[in-house]
Amino acid sequence: DTEVTQTPKHLVMGMTNKKSLKCEQHMGHRAMYWYKQKAKKPPELMFVYSYEKLSINESVPSRFSPECPNSSLLNLHLHALQPEDSALYLCASSEGYSNTGELFFGEGSRLTVL
Amino acid sequence: QKEVEQDPGPLSVPEGAIVSLNCTYSNSAFQYFMWYRQYSRKGPELLMYTYSSGNKEDGRFTAQVDKSSKYISLFIRDSQPSDSATYLCAMRASGSARQLTFGSGTQLTVLP
Numbered sequence: 086d087t088e089v090t091q092t093p094k095h096l097v098m099g100m101t102n103k104k105s106l107k108c109e110q111h112m113g114h115r116a117m118y119w120y121k122q123k124a125k126k127p128p129e130l131m132f133v134y135s136y137e138k139l140s141i142n143e144s145v146p147s148r149f150s151p152e153c154p155n156s157s158l159l160n161l162h163l164h165a166l167q168p169e170d171s172a173l174y175l176c177a178s179s180e181g182y183s184n185t186g187e188l189f190f191g192e193g194s195r196l197t198v199l
Numbered sequence: 200q201k202e203v204e205q206d207p208g209p210l211s212v213p214e215g216a217i218v219s220l221n222c223t224y225s226n227s228a229f230q231y232f233m234w235y236r237q238y239s240r241k242g243p244e245l246l247m248y249t250y251s252s253g254n255k256e257d258g259r260f261t262a263q264v265d266k267s268s269k270y271i272s273l274f275i276r277d278s279q280p281s282d283s284a285t286y287l288c289a290m291r292a293s294g295s296a297r298q299l300t301f302g303s304g305t306q307l308t309v310l311p
Contacts, residue, residue: 089242125207127304173240173242175242187233190243190244192242
């Protein structure tokens with residue numbers, strides 16, 4: 086079963102709020118990713134975790150803070166966001182960071198920042 | 200010039216038509232090619248995954264890769280209204296999923 090589960094599906098927050106996005110996969114994948122997608126644009130890579138360690142941070146502002154508690158879970162902590170951060174946030178996973186496996190996406194968390 | 204070029208459409212076809220979606224790319228190091236289908240307000244769903252040149256078929260979907268021309272295609276036979284979505288091509292060189300480069304996506308509508 087190829088499934089990446091994201092919660093919540095929708096989130097509305099103010100600029101002073103603190104919230105978290107959660108992602109879970111049970112495919113035994115060792116690499117997990119956060120992407121950001123704006124309307125009518127392709128996904129943009131934010132972070133990559135490989136074997137629970139942060140491998141890539143694509144110069145993402147510190148108001149986004151990723152966390153990987155274990156190999157199945159990935160969180161994205163949000164604080165002091167701006168309205169332009171409103172987007173679809175996608176979690177993805179693959180067998181490994183450097184191998185040739187496919188990348189599987191979750192359904193996304195749609196974030197609106199007021 | 201973008202590394203991956205994809206006609207954004209929109210593309211409208213009647214039900215039952217054969218649909219051809221295409222991407223061109225400039226980086227000759229790309230070896231792994233993917234097609235994703237994305238319904239409105241949903242995450243991308245992996246449809247096809249191919250390595251190097253050649254064809255791959257899965258039901259009504261056929262993916263073609265021509266590395267000599269740096270051109271990939273996705274064909275949908277007997278298209279259905281449920282195929283209406285945005286189709287994203289994605290590709291990368293070996294070694295790192297970081298280098299996954301997406302096309303801009305083609306919006307497809309299949310009319311009943």
